[in-house]
Amino acid sequence: xxxxxxxxxxxxxxxxxxxxxxxxxxxxxxxxxxxxxxxxxxxxxxxxxxxxxxxxxxxxxxxxxxxxxxxxxxxxxxxxxxxxxxxxxxxxxxxxxxxxxxxxxxxxxxxxxxxxxxxxxxxxxxxxxxxxxxxxxxxxxxxxxxxxxxxxxxxxxxxxxxxxxxxxxxxxxxxxxxxxxxxxxxxxxxxxxxxxxxxxxxxxxxxx
Amino acid sequence: xxxxxxxxxxxxxxxxxxxxxxxxxxxxxxxxxxxxxxxxxxxxxxxxxxxxxxxxxxxxxxxxxxxxxxxxxxxxxxxxxxxxxxxxxxxxxxxxxxxxxxxxxxxxxxxxxxxxxxxxxxxxxxxxxxxxxxxxxxxxxxxxxxxxxxxxxxxxxxxxxxxxxxxxxxxxxxxxxxxxxxxxxxxxxxxxxx
Ligand SMILES: [Zn+2]
Numbered sequence: 001x002x003x004x005x006x007x008x009x010x011x012x013x014x015x016x017x018x019x020x021x022x023x024x025x026x027x028x029x030x031x032x033x034x035x036x037x038x039x040x041x042x043x044x045x046x047x048x049x050x051x052x053x054x055x056x057x058x059x060x061x062x063x064x065x066x067x068x069x070x071x072x073x074x075x076x077x078x079x080x081x082x083x084x085x086x087x088x089x090x091x092x093x094x095x096x097x098x099x100x101x102x103x104x105x106x107x108x109x110x111x112x113x114x115x116x117x118x119x120x121x122x123x124x125x126x127x128x129x130x131x132x133x134x135x136x137x138x139x140x141x142x143x144x145x146x147x148x149x150x151x152x153x154x155x156x157x158x159x160x161x162x163x164x165x166x167x168x169x170x171x172x173x174x175x176x177x178x179x180x181x182x183x184x185x186x187x188x189x190x191x192x193x194x195x196x197x198x199x200x201x202x203x204x205x206x207x208x
Numbered sequence: 209x210x211x212x213x214x215x216x217x218x219x220x221x222x223x224x225x226x227x228x229x230x231x232x233x234x235x236x237x238x239x240x241x242x243x244x245x246x247x248x249x250x251x252x253x254x255x256x257x258x259x260x261x262x263x264x265x266x267x268x269x270x271x272x273x274x275x276x277x278x279x280x281x282x283x284x285x286x287x288x289x290x291x292x293x294x295x296x297x298x299x300x301x302x303x304x305x306x307x308x309x310x311x312x313x314x315x316x317x318x319x320x321x322x323x324x325x326x327x328x329x330x331x332x333x334x335x336x337x338x339x340x341x342x343x344x345x346x347x348x349x350x351x352x353x354x355x356x357x358x359x360x361x362x363x364x365x366x367x368x369x370x371x372x373x374x375x376x377x378x379x380x381x382x383x384x385x386x387x388x389x390x391x392x393x394x395x396x397x398x399x400x401x402x
Binding site: 007014040045046049052070072073 | 221226227229230233237241242245246251254255258259262263266267337338340341352355356357361362374377378380381382383384385386387388389390391392
């Protein structure tokens with residue numbers, strides 16, 4: 001009889017070769033090399049079984065039901081279409097919020113008419129703060145959108161997994177870095193501009 | 209609902225009956241959670257993956273035409289999700305076999321055991337085993353988790369992974385061979401320490 005092959009050795013280890021079993025055992029008892037290979041995978045099994053752990057009681061998934069999933073589907077679809085529009089809105093002066101439930105927005109620049117020079121400076125400072133806030137929001141939305149695209153794409157690859165996922169996530173990551181860099185540059189230029197405006201207001205205030 | 213068979217529940221869920229889908233979730237969520245946990249060894253990651261898996265099941269249920277058992281189809285999605293997860297993880301932190309050698313046995317443990325096999329379970333640091341399991345190629349790891357931890361039959365595993373039984377067996381052989389070598393290496397290191 002030939003030496004036992006990998007499948008036969010596995011059958012012996014898991015008792016899964018019903019008919020052949022006695023023959024295989026007989027060979028194993030007589031053949032030194034086969035016994036060597038068998039004890040090796042036996043050690044491997046013992047080693048693996050030592051790593052088998054009981055699943056902790058405290059992990060119970062929540063929210064796994066039809067309703068929440070139907071809502072999630074809707075949110076995901078809505079998300080991609082809406083995010084681009086909201087970025088434009090946020091630059092124009094709307095406040096954009098994003099959370100697991102979706103988006104919401106409100107108008108954030110409330111233009112109280114300034115009366116004195118001091119008030120004008122205050123208003124400008126407030127506007128600077130508000131603009132920074134909007135930019136941060138816009139940045140967050142952009143990032144969320146990129147991540148949403150990433151997870152959506154990943155889902156599509158489930159059945160067509162030819163594309164290398166690692167390469168793809170590297171690309172997304174570098175896109176995200178680029179978005180961050182762009183935002184920083186934009187922020188810096190806004191700061192300079194508003195700083196100049198504030199200076200001009202102060203100088204005017206002194207001259208009067 | 210709970211008395212219905214998978215096939216019936218699937219059909220009702222495909223027609224949009226939310227109770228049918230919820231019944232399927234209830235029937236399988238613990239099994240899937242267990243499988244995923246044994247794959248990733250981390251509570252939070254496991255919960256995230258389980259959410260993701262059931263969401264995929266929800267979204268793709270319409271495309272399921274009953275070409276195999278629902279549970280097989282579901283486990284296939286679960287295993288693929290676990291593999292994708294570990295693949296993404298490996299990009300960030302390449303696990304090496306050298307790391308394994310750094311995790312040794314407890315040097316204080318001076319007991320002399322006549323029967324290695326009987327005492328081995330408690331003596332092996334499970335973190336070390338986990339590292340060894342994580343170092344296996346994904347296809348081998350899947351077979352190992354399904355056979356050794358989930359105790360499925362070779363037929364079930366073959367249909368979940370969509371491979372012939374012979375391929376499954378030879379993958380398991382390779383996985384166990386690799387683990388066996390690592391185990392012996394550890395035993396050797398231990399002897400060397402004393
Ligand atoms: Zn032989």
